[in-house]
Amino acid sequence: MFSLILLSVSSGVAGAAVDKRIPVPAGYVAPSYYPTPHGGWTPDWSESYHKASLLVSNMTLAEKTNITAGSGLFMGRCVGNTGSALRVGIPQLCLQDGPLGLRNSDHITAFPAGITVGATWDKDLMFRRGVAMGEEFRGKGVNIHLGPSVGPLGRKPRGGRNWEGFGSDPVLQAFGGALSIEGIQSVGVIATMKHLIANEQEQYRMYSLAQPGMSSNVDDRTLHELYLWPFAEGVRSGVGAVMMAYNAINGSACSQNSYLINGILKDELGFQGFVMSDWLAQLSGVASALSGLDMSMPGDVYIIPLLGNTYWMSEYSRSILNGSIPVDRLDDSVTRILAAYFQMGQDRNYPRPNFDTNTQDAEGPLYPGALISPRGIVNEFVNVQANHAEVAREVARDAITLLKNINGSLPLSRNSTLKIFGTDAEKNPDGINSCADQGCNKGTLGMGWGSGSARYPYLDSPIDGLKSRSANFRFFNTDSLPSNSNPAPGDTAIVFVSADSGENYITVENNPGDRTSANLNLWHNGDKLVQDVAAAYSNVIVVVHTVGPVLLEAWHDLPSVNAVLFAHLPGQEAGDSLMQILYGDVSPSGHLPYTIPTSESNYPSSVSLVSFQVGQPQDTFTEGLYIDYRHFHAANITPRYAFGHGLSYTTFAFSNATITPVTPLTATPPPRPAKGSTPTYYTTIPPASEAYWPANFPRIWRYLYPWLEKPDADRAAAAVNSSTKYPYPPGYSTTQTAGPASGGAQGGNPALFNTAYRLTVTVTNTGTAPGKAVAQLYVQFPAGIPVDTPTIQLRDFAKSATLAAGESAALELRLTRKDLSVWDVAAQNWVVPDVQGDYGVWVGGSSDALRVRCGTVGAACEERGEGPV
Known part of the structure; x- marks a missing residue:
């Protein structure tokens, strides 16, 4: 998801424009696929569907539409807050970022990022980190955890959010995602696998008035064998929710791509949970419902949020009453959401939210997006950390990847005389959380920026780690070689360098999410710093904190550069985890989750970042299956370091x-096995009275509600017999199908x-x-x-x-x-x-x-x- 972006025209104009597909290169098709398959046909979800369908059959129209959408941006404690159905015992559901920890809260753990987890190549750690994160989200009262991220896959080495996932290979990504899901959901939290699909670049991903979102044009085989593979494994693990990407696939926006949601996800992969939009990625009302979207987040229209306008909520109620959306489509969506709720046992003593993502104060407005809001206790400062720092430290340590180690330069001896260079070695002097959503690269780089970040409860920096060891060191907190470092023959110089990226609602040092300005180079003159230190010292160790591949050629082969370590993005435990490796308490066991090239020209041109294009930007995946190491092998290019490379202090x-x-x-x-039975839904349109505003209901301006004024609801009900009908898309049908031969269970x-x-x-x-x-x-x-x-x-x-x-x-x-x-x-x-x-x-x-x-x-x-x- 992303932070608030305001544009300025009416939602009606925009909605009409995005319903029309834009031509893409020949051969890339997004066929229609209708209707949305009803959920509940796999035996492992049957009990939860039975409970959910009984509840849905007793809910009013407004109660049902209230469950399918958010109450609006900043209209509750969490980053996303559904409506409730309190009469039947369903509270608002809290949705909260993110993939490495609970965003914008206190007393939590800032875990190592996904790319760091991938570098461990350790299935047990992948699962245990998931359990620890699930415990923290549950402890804070979060129903739906917006993670893990398995898309982007890392096709583009400069892509801004590659670090949120587990590596540039579908199998490594799949194990990381599936084991995280199993861990998160083992404690009753609904995991959300995101972003479906092929959102491989940050710039131009989103629809706006200026232009449509980028179209990722992917052929069917490549989609299945690369980008869909991790999602299939996540569905097989029983994931409760899937979030759609902002971009289009083959010209059709992901949030209303019927082939992608109905055909591939819900039918071929047998997904039994619910599908949500990314924040403000829903582009239409009826079209997105028919295409299989189940939950709109945060509920507002994408053009001008925070005005109380919505594609669903009251509009969904209207569309049911006037016959535009079949009743069973709404019922299936609500049943899917509630089935996930029951599947995770959230109907049994599940905690309510006790934090507020909008403020760090104890008291504040209950609905910060409203002009006038009631106030109350919003943060209870519940500590959910338990012993999770130990898991975080173990992940950070076992991910550290030793790339080069000449003449046994590592491990260090206990009495080594050290000179430490680079601002990346110490905490941000402005404060570890001084940049919103970590939107800067100052001090030790523990995570990238954006909605996938978290606040540090503390940051154990490498300098902290050296101090705790009582090491003999002198630190030069600068990114240039100072004149007073006074090299001595027995000195070991350790240089800390970094490369950052993130989500594109924040631009950091001219990088709008993707590494457009930095390319694959180190930031803050890192190459020159290493060169200068290497010219002055005879034994140099380079430690790299990075979101992904960086070029090392400017200094890698210098005679005094004896060791190179990638510490990736270690989260809060950057210090002691590194010390355990540097001093040989533990041998390094990390391996690269991507290839490190010798030049950006090593890559095919098709994986370069797409620049501005008039109309809809087109990103055509002409390289097909040949990304990362697959490409290097096919092109017979020797990289600097191969995918999976990693040294140890021993040999195997x-x-x-x-x-x-x-x-x-x-x-x-x-x-394939035949589909099992699914709930039977009524097709009769409910009476208009089910959508009337309750008498004397206290309304909050900008809050999104499911009700209609009585005359409005009555007009909608009367229109059901009108000769003017909603223009259903070509191939639309309401007849449920047996499903494709490749399906048959969760995952296929x-x-x-x-x-x-x-x-x-x-x-x-x-x-x-x-x-x-x-x-x-x-x-x-x-x-x-x-x-x-x-x-x-x-x-x-x-x-x-x-x-x-x-x-x-x-x-x-x-x-x-x-x-x-x-x-x-x-x-x-x-x-x-x-x-x-x-x-x-x-x-x-x-x-x-x-x-x-x-x-x-x-x-x-x-x-x-x-x-x-």
């Missing part, structure tokens, strides 16, 4: 691999997730220090198949416990049917392209260090001197 060997067939493969999956046809092969591999610590190893499994499709595939593709990974020197452990990995399939555009199904072919299954510590190959033909494994790339 992979051996004794075995591959075992589990489920026999066929070219196409077995037939359940046979797709059957284990086809099980692998075990022994990892041995062959060095002298204890450490954790990461085994990465990549698939190489058989040669000669009639479909193009990347050279290798990540399919699974596992991280060992800490292994002592000489100790071994067996790690288990798996390959599913889906892992060995491609999306067949003609068949609209997942197909194994060569059932009898020999799939190469490669295992190693990095995408460019794969030394164990197993073949699916003969089920044999061997150790090799060279890998596939």
Whole structure:
């Protein structure tokens, strides 16, 4: 979501304009898909749907429409607040950011960002961080957690919000997202997977009067095999909510893209929860409802919010009364929302919000967006931190990625004489939360900026960490080499540098979210600082806090640059987590969640940021499947550091691999299970009286309500027999369908997730220090198949416990049917392209260090001197 943007024309004009699709390049289609599939047909949601449908059958029209939209910007304690149905026991639902912690609140934990979690390559940590975040959101009374983020995928290395997700590979992103969802929802909080889909750039993503939002033009196969993959896994994990992206897909805005919401998400992937708009991303009333949108956030129209205008609420009531929207479409939306509520057990002693995202004061207006608002206690300062700092510190530590370590420069000895350079080493001197939504890059960079940020309860900076170690150091809090640093022969210089990005409602140092001004360079003259320090000192260590790939070529190979560490975005625990690695308490075990290039020219031109275009900006994904390491391999480009690279203070060997067939493969999956029964909804339009304003109701101006004045409601009801009907889109139907062959359960046809092969591999610590190893499994499709595939593709990974020197452990990995399939555009199904072919299954510590190959033909494994790339 984003902060408030005000534009200036009537909502009616805008609504008419955005309903019309704008032509996109040939071959990129967004077909219609109607009607919205009713939810409730999977057995694992049946009880919650039964409870929800019983409730809905006893709700009035206004009670139902009140549940489907927010009460308006700044009209409640949370960033989003639905209406309520108190007569039947449903309170307002609180929706709150964000992916790394509870935004704009107190006594919370500022966890490491998603990209940092991805760099751990640790499934257990992914889950435990999710649990800890869920506990904090529940403790603050948040019903719906607006995270995790699995879109953008990181297609564009300069994209502003890549750091909110887990890495530039769909499988790494999928595990990070799905395990976070399982952790968050394990404590009863509804997780929200976002943003569906292909919102890979911040600039020009949003619709406005000036121009429509960007159209991400993606072919069907690429959509399925890359960008949809993490969403499928999140749905399979039972996620309760999905948030739509601001941009369009193939010319149709995501918030009203019927193919995307109805066809792919709710039918093909079997999503049983509810679909919400991003904040002010809803562009129409009836069209978005018919296309499958279930909840409008924050409820206002996108052109001029805060005037009390809405596409839904009272307008939804009107559209039901006049027959524009079928009654079962509203009932299905409300049932989906309430089913998620019941699925997470929120009807049983769930806390109410005890914080206010709008103020840090104890007392304040209850509805800050209103000109005149009642006041009261809005912040109760409930401490929800528990022991979550330990989880945050463990994530920050185990994500630290050692890229280079010459001559054993690391770990440091206890009596090392240190000279510390760079403002990134110490907290922002103006205050750790002095910039709203972290919209600046001053001091230690622990997170990017925007709605995905959180307030620090404290920030343990690297300087704090050095002090706690009683280290012998001198700190120069500057981004240029001072003349008085007085280099001595035994000194070790540690240089702290950074690169930032964020959401585009904030511009930081001329970067409007995306890194447009900084490109992939370090900020604050970081390259020159490293060069100057390297010229003065003979032993230099560089620590990088960054949102993503940065160019290292200006100094990486200088003789005195002996070690390079990526600490990513560590959140509040930047200090001690780093000290544990620098001083060798723990061996580094992080691995890169993206590729580091030698130049921006390494990338295909199609992943550059799209600049201003007259009309709707077009972002056409002509590179198809070839992003990040897939592109580097196809183009035969050697990067500075490969995807998955990460060193340790010890060494590991992979051996004794075995591959075992589990489920026999066929070219196409077995037939999908049939849909189970769904609730039966009445189709009779309710009486107009169900939408009348209650007598003597105290109204708050700008607050969004579901009621209509009596004459207005009566006119709407009378119009149901009018000859002027809503112009339904081509192909519109109200008949429920059996669903596509690729569906059948949450995530798709359940046979797709059957284990086809099980692998075990022994990892041995062959060095002298204890450490954790990461085994990465990549698939190489058989040669000669009639479909193009990347050279290798990540399919699974596992991280060992800490292994002592000489100790071994067996790690288990798996390959599913889906892992060995491609999306067949003609068949609209997942197909194994060569059932009898020999799939190469490669295992190693990095995408460019794969030394164990197993073949699916003969089920044999061997150790090799060279890998596939």
